[in-house]
Each structure stands twice: as C-alpha cells, then as structure tokens.
Amino acid sequence: MLTWRKSSYSQASSDCVEVGRGIGIRDSKAPTTHLPLSDKAWSAFLTEVKASR
Structure with missing residues (x-):
C-alpha cells in the first residue's frame, strides 16, 4: 500500500x-x-536542508 505523508x-x-x-x-x-525520488536522493536532500539551518 502506498502511503503519502x-x-x-x-x-x-x-x-x-x-x-x-x-x-x-x-x-x-x-x-x-x-x-x-529514491531513498538515497531524499536522504541527501534532507541532509542538505538540515546543514543549511
């Protein structure tokens, strides 16, 4: 089952x-x-967002 959040x-x-x-x-x-978006790409995106805070 596909779950969107x-x-x-x-x-x-x-x-x-x-x-x-x-x-x-x-x-x-x-x-x-x-x-x-792959799990790897999403993880890299989140890492960049958190680092820019």
Missing part, C-alpha cells in the same frame, strides 16, 4: 508537498502526478 506544519493547509517513501514527492493539489 505531509509535514505536521502543514496539516491545516492544502498547499503542501507530500512524500511517499521510496516513491517520490508530489503537490497535494495535484496528487495524480509525482516526481520520482
């Missing part, structure tokens, strides 16, 4: 990005399409 910071909003582990990312307003 969005940030807890955007629960009340419909304008957000959702993440599907091992699948990719998508816009919550356009859920029928997504950008494929």
